[in-house]
Amino acid sequence: MTALPTLPTRPVVSEAPAGYAWWRFGRYSILVHRRAWSSGFLLIAAMIIVSGISLASGAAGLSPWTALAAAIGQGEPMHVFLVQELRLQRLIAGLLTGAALGVAGCLLQTLARNRLATPGIIGIDDGATAFAVASIVAIPTTLAPSALALTGAATAAGLAFGLSGGAGARGYRFIVVGIAVGALFGALTNLMLARTDMDSANQAYPWTVGSLNARPAQAVWLLGIGLLAGLPVAKYLGRALTLMRFSDSVATGLGVPLKRMRVMTLLLTVFLTALAVAVVGPVGLIALAAPEVARYLVGHQGVPVFNAALAGATLMSLADWVGRTLMAPIEIPVGVIMAVIGGPYLLWILLRPSARRAP
C-alpha cells in the first residue's frame, strides 16, 4: 500500500471558485458569478437604451431622453401623455413577453439538453395560438385568451412530451414530435380561421404571425404577475437544471429529484410561454435567441435565467421597434422580424459542426 498523501502544509485559503465573488454572513453564504452580473448590467443598460429609442420613435418624434423622462412623468404634459398613454403600454408588453419567452426557452433548452428545443419549435406556441384563436373566432366564450392559451400550451407540451417519451430521450426525437404537434395545431388554427367570417379572421390574424399591435390589456397584467411569480421559481429550478446538464445518473447521484424537477420545469415553461403568447402571439424565435445571447455573454456552465429574461426583453422590444420603423407607416409584425433574423441564425446553429452537443 502506498503511503497516504498528507494535507498540504500551506493553510487552505478560503476563497470562492474561480470567476465567482463570495459573500458570507455567519453560516449563510452567497456565490455570485462575476460575469453573470456584469453581463446582467450590460443587458439592463441595453434594455434601457432600446426602451428609450422605442418610446421616442413614432409619428411624433422625441429624443430618447425626453421620452424616458416622459415615461416617468417628467417633461411636457403633451409628451407625458403621448408616451405614458400610447407608447409605454406597448413597450411594457414587449419587455414582458420577451422576458417570459427568454426564460421559457432557457428552461426548455436545458431540460431537453438541446438548444433547438424551444417552446416555438416544440409546438407550444402553436398550441397556445390555436386555443387563443379559438377563444376569438370559433367558440363563443367569455374566457380570456390567456386562460385558453394556457390550456392550449399545456396540451401541446403534454402531447410533445408524452408522445416522444420524455424530453431527454433519444436526441432530436422530442423536437420532431414537437414539430409535428405544432403542425397539427397550426392546421387547427387555419381550420378555425377558414370557418369564420372575415371580420373575426382579421381580428385573429395577429395571432398567427405574432404582433404587439393587438395586445389585450388584461393579458399583459396576467403576464406581469405570472412573470413576477415565475422568475424566482425559474431561478430555483435553474440550480437543479445545472445538474441536469449531466447525464441522468450523475444528476440523481448528486441528489436531484429528476422526475419532479422535469415536471416542474415543463410546467413553468408552459405557464410562461402561454402567458406571453396570449399577449404577443407566436414569436417563438425569441425563446431561441435570448438564452443564446445570455449564454454567450455569461460564458459559463450555469443556466442563465435572469440574463435570458433581460436579453429576451431587449430583443423583443428591439424587434418591435425595427418592425414599426423599417417600413413606416406600414407596421411589420414583430414575429415576422424575428423570423427574418432568427431563421438564418437557426440554420447556423444546425449547420455548425458542434450543434450535436447539448447547450
Add this chain to the structure above:
Amino acid sequence: MSSSASRPQVVKRSWLICLTLVVLSVLASLLIGAGDVSPGRSAQALWSGADSEARFIVMELRWPRTLLGAMVGMALGAAGVILQSATRNPLAEPGLLGVSAGASFAVVLAISLGSSAATLNLGVAVAGALAGCFLVLLVTQLRGIGSDPVRLILVGAAFTSMLMAISTLILLSDQRSADEMRFWVIGALAGRPTETAYSSAPGVLLGLLLMLPLIRPLAALALGERVATGLGHHPQLTRMSALVCVAILVGTATAAAGPIAFVGLIVPFVARRLVGPDIRRTLWLSLLIGPIIILFADTISRLVVKPYELPIGVVTAFIGAPILIAVVRGHRLPTL
C-alpha cells in the same frame, strides 16, 4: 398485410386496392362539392347533359380540379419517394425540407417583381424548388447531417419559416402582390385556372421520365454508398440527378397548386407499409397513392367548412403530422 402471403401476392393485392381507391377518389372528387349540387345530381350530369348547371360544375370546375389533383399527387408522391431514397432519410419530405417553400417563395418574388400569376412561368417555381433542393444537398453533404434524419427536418423548418417571413414582408409592402400571392402561400386546388392542369402535365411527365433511369441506382444506394459504388453506380451523380428530378416535380406541383405539405411524407410511408422498402416497388405504387391522398384530402377540404373550403394543406397536415410522429417514434429510424 398478412405475413403468410408472399411478396408478389402482397404487391398484386396492393395494386388492386390502390387502383380501386383511385377510381373511388376520382369519383368522390367529381361528385362531392362544397356547393349545393348534390352528389346524385352530379352523377346524373356525368351521364346526361340535361342539367346544365350541374354539368358545368362537374365538367368545367371539378374535372380540371380532379385532373390537377391527380397530377399534383403523382408529382408530390413520387418526389417524396425519390427524395427519401436519395437522402436515405425516412423523414425527408419536399414540404418539410423547404423545397416547396423555395418554390412558392420564388413565385411570390416573381409576382412582386411584376409578373402576373396567370402568365407565370413554371420555370420560376422550378428554379425556386431547385434552390430548395440545393439547400438539402448542401446540408446533407456539408456537415454529414445526411445520416441524422431528424436534423434535416429542422433545417427545413428553419428555411421554411424564414422564407415565409420574407414572403410576409413582401406582402406587407405591396398590396397588389398580396392579393395574388395569397394564392401561392396557401396550397389549394380550388380556383386555379382550367388550363393549369394541362400546362403542368409536361413538367410532371418530364420529371417522371427523368426518374426512370434513377430507379436502379437509387435502389443500390439503399445498401449504402460503398456498396452502390461497388455495384458500379455513382452515388454523387445519382443523388444530384435525383434532386433535380425532385425539383422539377415539386416545382411543377407548387406552381400549379401552391405548397401542399406532408404529401411527400405520407405517400412513401404508406407505400413502404404496403410493399416493403424497395424503391423499385414503392415508386410505382406512389404514383397511385399520391393522387388518392390528394383527391380524398381535397374532397374532405370541401366538406368540413361548407359552404367555404379549407386549404388542402390543412387536411394533409392532419394526416401527415401523426405519421411524422409515428415514424420518429419507431424504435429504430429505418435508414433507407
Add this chain to the structure above:
Amino acid sequence: MSLLSSLLTNRPDHEVSLAAQSLSLGYPAVSIIENLSLHIPPGKVTAIVGPNGCGKSTLLAGLSRLHKPSQGTVVLNGKDINRLPSRQVARELALLPQEASAPEGLTVAELIQFGRQPHQGILRQWSEGDQAIVEAALAVADLTGLADRPLESMSGGQRQRAWIAMAIAQQTPLLLLDEPTSALDLGHQIEVFELIRQLAAVGKTVVMVVHDLSSACRYADHLVAMQAGRIVAEGAPSRIVTPALVEQLYGVKCILLEDPHSGTPIIAGVTRLG
C-alpha cells in the same frame, strides 16, 4: 491528520449501513433481479462480480436509487432509500455511474465543485469547507495541476479520476462505482484501484461493480458473485473464489494461483468447458 480522512464525512462516528431486502429489479416485461437480499459490510470494499448480463450493474443502480425496485426495498441507515429526499441520500451515498457525461467545456475543478451541491443551499452557496474539500479531492486524485483543464481534453484515466474526485467531494460515507476501470489501460486501472483502497483505509464504504475477477480479488475485501440475477457466493475473495465458482459463473475451467505480492487468488490456465 491525513488528507484523506479530511474528506470523510463530518460525522466520524457515523455508522453507515446499506442493505437490500428481498429486492426485485427489472422492467415491466423482464425481471432482472428477483428477491435478492444483501448487506454491505461497512468500512470495506465490496466488489460485485459475475458474467455479462447477470444483473450486477442493475443491482448497483438499485442500491443507488437509480433504478426503482418492483418489489422489496433498499435500506439506507434503516430507512427506505426511495422514500428519502434525493438530496439527503446524496449526502450519504456518492455514485459514479458508467455512462457519466458532463456538459462540454466543464473544467476539472468545476466538475468537482458540483460534488458539493448536495451540501449547499440557496442561502449556503459556498463555504471554506467546500473550498478545502475540493482542493483535497483534487490532491487525492492527483489532479491538482490539472484543475483548470477542460474535461474533454484529458486522458481516459485522468477523466475517470476526476469523476471519482467529484464523488469524493460529495463527502459521503458510502461510495458506489459502476465499473470504475472500464476502458482504462493497466496502469490507469491500478491507479484507480489504489485510490479506492486508500479511501477504504480511512473508513469509506465502497461498493463497485468490477468486470475482471482477478482485480476484484486483489482489491476487494468482500466479493459478491452473481449469476442470472441471484447471488451465488459472498465473502472474502480468498475464501469463496474456487475453480468451481469460476466454472459456475463463467462456464470455463481454470486454475487458481496465489498472487505472490498480495496473496489473493489469480485466475490462470483458463479453458472453455469441453
